[in-house]
Amino acid sequence: MRSHNSMQNNVDAVPARHLDEGTANVGESTNHVDDKDATPVMPLLGSGRKKRWSHGSLFFSLFFFVPLIISRPLPVEIWVLQTLGYLSFVTLYVKAISQPVKALPSYLLVMFLLSVGCSFQNPGGATIIGFIAFIVGYYNSVKTGLASISAMIIVLLTLNITMFESAHFLLAASIINSLVLFGFGVMERKETLHALKENQQAEALRVLSAIAERERIGRDLHDVAGHALSSISLKAQLADKLISKDKIEDAHREVKALAQLSQALLSDIRQAVSDIKQLSLSDEIAKDKSLLEENGFNVTTRIDGSAEQRLNTKQERQLALILKELTTNTLRYSKGSAVSLDLEVNSTTIKMTYKDHGVVENGASIKEGNGLMGIRERAASIYAEVDISFLPHPIVSIQLNVEQASSLKASV
Numbered sequence: 001m002r003s004h005n006s007m008q009n010n011v012d013a014v015p016a017r018h019l020d021e022g023t024a025n026v027g028e029s030t031n032h033v034d035d036k037d038a039t040p041v042m043p044l045l046g047s048g049r050k051k052r053w054s055h056g057s058l059f060f061s062l063f064f065f066v067p068l069i070i071s072r073p074l075p076v077e078i079w080v081l082q083t084l085g086y087l088s089f090v091t092l093y094v095k096a097i098s099q100p101v102k103a104l105p106s107y108l109l110v111m112f113l114l115s116v117g118c119s120f121q122n123p124g125g126a127t128i129i130g131f132i133a134f135i136v137g138y139y140n141s142v143k144t145g146l147a148s149i150s151a152m153i154i155v156l157l158t159l160n161i162t163m164f165e166s167a168h169f170l171l172a173a174s175i176i177n178s179l180v181l182f183g184f185g186v187m188e189r190k191e192t193l194h195a196l197k198e199n200q201q202a203e204a205l206r207v208l209s210a211i212a213e214r215e216r217i218g219r220d221l222h223d224v225a226g227h228a229l230s231s232i233s234l235k236a237q238l239a240d241k242l243i244s245k246d247k248i249e250d251a252h253r254e255v256k257a258l259a260q261l262s263q264a265l266l267s268d269i270r271q272a273v274s275d276i277k278q279l280s281l282s283d284e285i286a287k288d289k290s291l292l293e294e295n296g297f298n299v300t301t302r303i304d305g306s307a308e309q310r311l312n313t314k315q316e317r318q319l320a321l322i323l324k325e326l327t328t329n330t331l332r333y334s335k336g337s338a339v340s341l342d343l344e345v346n347s348t349t350i351k352m353t354y355k356d357h358g359v360v361e362n363g364a365s366i367k368e369g370n371g372l373m374g375i376r377e378r379a380a381s382i383y384a385e386v387d388i389s390f391l392p393h394p395i396v397s398i399q400l401n402v403e404q405a406s407s408l409k410a411s412v
Contacts, residue, residue: 040193042139046098049373054097058090061131064124078121085118089128101139108132112152116159119174126173130181137185138192149182198370221269228265232258281308284320285341288327295331298338304345311350315400318378319352325371326354326396334358336393349399356394 045054064086068074089111096107111132119125129152136148153175160171235258242251282303289299308316323341330339336358344351368376372388379386379398387397 040196042101042189042192043196044098044100045135045138046094051097055094057131058093061086061090061128063127064118064122067122067124082118082122085114086128089114089118089131093131096135104135104139108135112155116155120163123173126177129174130177133178133182134185134188137182138189139185142186145182145186149178152178195370202370225265225269228261228268232261232265235261281311281316281320281323284323285343288323289341292327292330292339296337297330297334300338300340301343302341303343307343307345307350310345311400315382315384318382318384319398322375322378322396322398323352323354325375329371329394330356334394335360349401351397351399353395353397355396358394359392360390360394 043050045051065082068079068082092107092111092114096104096111099107112129115125115129115132117125118128133149133152137145140148156171156174235254239251239254239258242248242254285301285303289301292299311319334356336356338357340353340355340357342351342353342355344353368388375388375396376386382400385399387395387399389395
């Protein structure tokens with residue numbers, strides 16, 4: 001009985017310890033955004049998904065040259081100076097959006113002075129001031145951002161009174177452009193903070209789910225092993241007593257029973273932990289197909305049986321999770337009643353295509369949420385290409401290169 005009690009104490013202690021650790025992690029995660037006294041760490045505009053948009057927006061900075069074109073002919077010296085000023089501003093902008101927040105003030109100050117300097121000869125300098133306002137709105141709170149924009153406007157007003165007396169258009173364009181792009185920066189900040197909070201909540205749920213799973217495993221092992229170990233202990237003690245009394249035959253029977261109990265315990269433990277083993281891709285396909293059919297969907301599948309054999313563990317896991325996310329999206333949002341899944345293999349690629357046959361209205365205006373973004377990230381982790389379209393039906397294709405697939409096997 002001492003063995004049984006000792007095991008119970010050890011098993012019961014494990015979930016409690018992990019619960020404390022998980023709770024601490026969740027608290028740290030939520031405080032990252034919810035703590036009003038702490039400044040949230042914003043993703044850099046020059047990294048991740050924001051990089052492409054931040055660089056692409058530079059197209060609008062070309063309006064800088066419109067006044068110069070309209071005012072032709074101008075001396076070559078002015079064109080050279082303005083072009084150098086513009087290129088310097090763009091270079092500083094590209095560097096600034098990749099810098100930590102602490103380094104931004106010096107970059108923004110130089111960018112502001114450069115745009116004002118260009119304005120002496122070119123009213124188009126007003127167009128690039130707005131890029132500064134956007135960065136200020138994104139990285140700062142509304143209060144701090146408004147203070148910075150107000151300082152910029154005061155400087156512009158002062159310059160208008162002292163140096164640009166007749167350039168009211170330049171002043172108005174600069175102020176309007178700055179306020180509008182500052183507003184865009186504030187909205188982008190709010191959207192980013194909302195996404196961060198959602199991700200942290202999802203992470204908190206994953207932590208709590210992991211804790212619950214550990215507790216379940218602990219309880220199952222306790223229930224399975226507790227009684228069996230007590231019986232094994234009693235059988236061993238009885239066999240020892242029978243041997244000491246020269247009752248060899250009876251002792252042999254107890255030893256055989258002891259061996260049977262041990263084998264049964266081993267089988268029960270294996271069964272208890274079998275739920276934590278990862279589903280194969282084929283298992284996930286079967287499970288999701290059954291789930292969709294239970295909810296009224298007609299599911300057709302064309303599966304190449306050799307595909308699973310050519311996937312390593314990581315790839316199979318990621319494809320299974322992608323399929324699970326796609327099934328979840330269908331159950332939540334689909335307007336159709338049929339789904340098809342193809343898994344094809346040829347000499348160079350493995351391709352999984354998931355098609356929801358529900359018609360999508362205004363598919364071009366659909367914005368990808370965390371689910372589809374997660375699918376792209378999972379596919380990127382296994383070097384797979386992703387093609388997502390919504391017209392006329394939602395279709396997601398994941399394609400793996402066979403050579404890349406085989407090269408990853410050694411690393412997993």
